[in-house]
Amino acid sequence: MAAPQRSVRCIVLTWVALHITTTEAVDRSNFKTCEQSAFCKRQRNVKPENSPYRALLNSLDVTRESVKLQLINEVNKVPLLLEVYGLRGNMTRIKINELNPLQPRYEVRDVLVREPPTVPLTVVGKDEDSVELSFENKLYKVIITSKPFRMDIMTGNELLLSINSRGLMVFEHLRKRKDSYTEKISNTVGSMWNKIKNVFISEEKEEENVENQEVKGESEAADEEAQAEKPEDTNSQKENEEKEDEAGMWEETFKTHTDSKPNGPSSVGLDFSLPGFEHVYGIPEHADNLKLKTTEGGDPYRLYNLDVFQYEIFNPMALYGAVPLLLAHNLRRTLGIFWLNAAETWVDISSNTAGKTLFGKMLDYVQGANEIPQTDVRWISESGIIDVFLLLGPSPFDVFKQYTSLTGTQALPPLFAISYHQCRWNYNDEDDVRTVDAGFDEHDIPYDVIWLDIEHTDGKRYFTWDPNKFPNPKEMLQNLASKKRKMVSIVDPHIKIDSGYKIHTTIQSRNFYIKTKDGNDYEGWCWPGSAGYPDFTNPEMRSWWASMFAYDQYEGSMDNLYTWNDMNEPSVFNGPEVTMHKDAVHMGGFEHRDVHNLYALYVQMATSDGQIQRSGGTERPFVLTRGFFAGSQRYGAVWTGDNSAEWDHLKVSVPMCLSLALAGISFCGADVGGFFKHPSPELLVRWYQAGAYQPFFRAHAHLDTPRREPWLFGDDNKLIIRTAIRERYSLLPFWYTLFYHAYRTGEPVMRAMWVQFPDDMNTFSLDDQYMLGDALLVRPVMEPSVRGIQVYLPGKGQVWYNVHSHQRHTGPQNLYEPVTIGTIPVYQRGGTVIARKERVRRSSSCMQDDPYTLYVALNGQNTAQGDLFIDDGHTFNFEKKNEYIYKKFNFVNNSLTSSTDPVGHYKTAAWIERIVILGARKPATVTIKLPDGTESNLNFEYNTETSVLTIRKPAVNIAAEWSLYIR
Template structure:
């Protein structure tokens, strides 16, 4: 009883700590110096590589060119594979030729096995190998020291191991290292030397003679052996580093890591000549452009539950994507390090002092030295599996990465609308009151969320019988408003013999094991908790069955899922997560698969939603932890942010980074999770969030209620305006998301993606593009009266979407703002579809008419697209029930037709065109005629405003899925 009481007190204190902590305790999380493998890797300084490529072992197949690498000091052999992949991509794999234990390979991350082709040999000597690939690809392998140079179009684009930092800690048993062999030799010699000094040289010589050695031989040994020689010293120093504290076992605070397989880390460097700017490797609360790390810790990728994270920090957060993009005016390059173990990334640059204006600070570059980025990857276990995406354009790189890790799943339309959440809505009456409040105040809303308090004692897939006694009735009421609900389902299970989900998982052996083979138990929201082993596909399949209506009693088809705490979070674990020597299916240690845990849970959850609908309905699953490829399963968000202006600003940088790395469906908690934001900040966050892919308000249980009507009518009106901007643009959002699904293009784009040669855009992180047509510059400063907006493109024109005022590109403007202002500009040459009739939810907009906003460039040209399907099912894939409409304005004529960018679909809709707004049209009109095949021409009413060069065509009345032409004369 006393032990149980102590457990409950510990749990209560942990929960109290987590709910009241408003600053991250950095002591809970490791630095590189406290992570022994990172410390060892970093101590391995740039030098001549100890590895030699054995070029005479070259073998070439349709899969790879393979050869052996020899560590010339340890004599350990590695296997190098170089694979030419279709679409200008190269893969490098380095594994052990012989191993005492298999190393984990994250094959499930790849959407399919990459298609390879046969490389050919252009040149081969004992010291150099030149391989030829497609698309002007050449790969040079130098034997000694080992180095790979990748050339594209005759130019060097990447060098591998140019700094000699390949360090592959080979598999071995304790007590069989070079250190101990050297130590044994030195110890033996010291015994002999001691005998000389204590018993006399003659006695020592006599002993040597009895061993078959002459006195002269002893003297020679005496002269050279204690010094060991230069090479032997280096060997000893290198291996002593391997034997330092933390090599075979490691402790952090009160937690012990047994490391039964010893040191198995891998590291490799990549040099990127010609590049000054590199981005990606989310998730970090840091600048969009990655910083150099020579003066501090490397960037860390290790999924962790970090309460109120610090900004401008390379600390690990909730998710990890080991993928970065380098960009220059000449080329874009992608680098994907496929390893799910704890990973650190060092970045060095010879242009580290570059400012936003492209100048240099405290750095003088020699005349013959160009810019270069050096990237060093260091992972605790696994293999070297790296993909080089050669672009050369940003669009090419996004397509190449999508071919590996997959594209963003196309969400149902409701998921792109507004979500209302907090920890927690108290009961069914509270849910109904919030729902009614949005209607009363004419605020659109699509989804209400329930956090952990809705469950029966933190037992997931259950409902609190007192607070939520009739969950199906509650959901039916919400469904009557054409809205949805989301409930939270975390990966930990309350250890409770009365909890059926736990009992079944326990009896089937579906739980993560501790190092001794028993079920691992840690502490989380329910108290003592066990953790499902999602690495096991059988567990994921079983877990999916729990979402069936008969299993998840009280659930309905409008109920969707939120996977939180899936780093996984363990309140009393090392770094608030699972012990690394915990065991998973297949005998893998947790250290091998840690960053994949949330990926696999979200996969299983998606499987559950698919199964319950018979595979017909698109899922919606939000997850906090993620890895490369998580975009295939749904949405992510930036975790436990803070209601402060700095976090609003940081949300832009973080979501830009997520979008760059494939996770387009991402956003930040509106208003901040912690603290009570001032009203002005809340308004500005609603405005910014309206132009981020995931639009969800969420708040901590200890914060004051934040429903938009609580702060008075003026605030309500401003929030309403922001919400309506989001809803009006849903057709455009849906179209941009379709292309993210189809091609891998980000939804939310850094300016340089659209303007890749414009260096002024490379460091801009406070404004961005949605698709190719909208430029957004959220207001992120208190009491702001104006923002400086960079309008890119010297030959572009831009239109204020609210005033229709025209601006020339290639300049920075000071844009005055009021509290009601959201600075948004439409790019000249684009056409945007909208639905401008306000409704209570996105489903209520079905059947509403469209408006086309046509923004002409200086050549009086514009084009755009509209993607249409049923907005919720997989019929667009299974039955080709979709349409992609193309709109083209040229020579005074607006034409609608089926897009030629994808095969035509067969979706039909009654939705019609209510209005056309054309800006940048500066000539008087005599007539506007509607032309349709098989019909008489119909004159259309219009209104022209010469001061704004704006034309409004009223009620064309044509169906959006029909072909038609409007001629303006």
């Protein structure tokens, strides 16, 4: 491909300069609105009315696996195939595709962990207008109505949701473009043929009386086709013909970029109505509130992976990742809609209660208004097929289990990965790395990982090191390893076009680059300048990429070097919307428009596989990605991208991570301090306090910002930051156990309040506080210069303990909590047990055999339960060899019992040095009994003011089984 013209170079260099130096917010004109996206505009112009689609019930085909029938668009006569599946675990799958497409339409690959197991669908009723199906032992019913086509999902007499009830389904068929002459001939022939059919049909009707209803239906369909030439239909037919050349159907221009559409418009859209639901969540990634807003009068939420630096907040613009999963929740049930489509997607949300105040809703109730609250959701994608999973709950945790049974659970990260990470763009050289590493030791601040951004490479050639700044990478890594610390280096998917660069020449020689529509290697501009983009949809390309992480391929790498995949949306500085042209071509002839949102997932997948392979399948990987899709949770962590050092960006990090957690991605965090701009000391301190209680905990900063290591803001602020980081390290056993549960069951680590308290309406819109597991409630301070904040403590009769003061509170209540610059309100829920390690050292690996402290928080019934997962913290042996310890702690009748999962086995020197019981009564004696019958008295202290009992040195191995008696 020829080098870009001078004007293009200027545009690209200007964009890069802005990316590096700007302090302004994102230029929204670089990114499309729905009005500027031809397919979104076209579909959104379809208003609620009678749908042109009809289900041909006489085509019904029922097998043990599925129910299939044809749909017909009565305007253009294009037949579609509807497939309905009952899935094990209260799920339904619905697929709609062209019956005879011009060429295969793209169906998303590699996202589902397996083909989901089905349950039989049974026809339990049928008449001329509808068919009724049942599944899951008749717990659920699917009613398909013929004309207009509609589907309803019911349980008993309760309507859960309806499909196409507003008639907004649109399925644009693939077609060949006709020139005007050919089109006229075709229209003339078509007109003559319709007239001939009219004659034959009229004669046929005179000769025989059709009595059979199914035959009658077929005849009516033919008759309706024959009516196309009637005068009253001429205008609508003409309009449909003219739509063949409507703007944006065969090619689309945005600014200076034009994408061709060789097979014409191919978008799909479908509406879902959710009666009884006012609160919907999910569809990350957006810098917005947790509860999704209605989109009437504005743009829909957009799902299209884009490089949006210094993004705006509280709007529906697309960001770096896309998970097309929406959850709906009310007091009785939680539902999920998983729209499996990797093309650009817009989600419209409307509600019949939108705009009504709480008073207005109460007035409706008093006046006896019988309108049921309802939320309507409309999905619109540019290409592909309709492939949607309906997750029927009924509880939030049922929906999490259902979704992760499809797309996989969060990978269990190595222990170091959930510790503290230090990063900036860029640590300059090996001396800089050494100095920063020593600074943490000097100031007694723990950390596990130091990061290197793009400047560490040799001219932005990934898998290389700058020979002047990083001449001895192994020596640098060995120095970190001696302190049990790690490094992460960046490896981006844009490859510098350079005949002397083996990564490029190998990809080129193996024909692994994405192609242009003309068959040439696609080239765009990114950090290295002119760059090629590997086709990660190709399994052979992914396998080769993975092999490049081998120690003999990635020179200078060691087993303590891990990976950061950035710019993998993919980012193309001189491309439309700073990404790839949609008519670029991937393996199998599919266009980039079909697979765009999958690209980042494939990059992270191949990188993760590479780390596993380099260890011979022994070590767990760690890969951070900026772009993501459904299923990305299987491969590592996500962060919220190029945020700013502003209070609102700190605040929005909470709902952003909560939304990701609802969509299966628990390993989420935001750049502590903000990537752009320079935080005030107060903002930085508050961000460290908040980040210490988010799953991924990394400080990061822009190239243009002053240095931000924790000790550079004065001794007072350093001590507060150190305290926050040390709190994170003391809670690592708790965090690690939460991630183990996320891996096993799909339940989120960081949880929206309504997830844990689904029957408390006061939690439904809360997104400035959250739960960690079921045990800790966190309310970060996210406003400047405050002396106190409001915290909502939910649960009727639920006991809560401030983890710092141990003060006891009872819910439900709105609590005013006084704060200082050194405090963050965190509460342990009564009825839980949390394990901590309070001997904090320089890195998590140094704490491997350190003793535990158990915090037992009693509820109103004086009971508590908790658990603890322990393994080596870095290998797959917990899974392959059952090398783990899984403990359960149960406090009841003034006795604390420790039991162990008999399957797991793992030796550790760690022991229990302290047990702290919150809400206890003062005892006379405390004794511990071991399985061999040995009993001994233990020393204890009791604080009358806080009702805290501290039992010192039980001195039992953490793996042992024992019982503690308080008398």
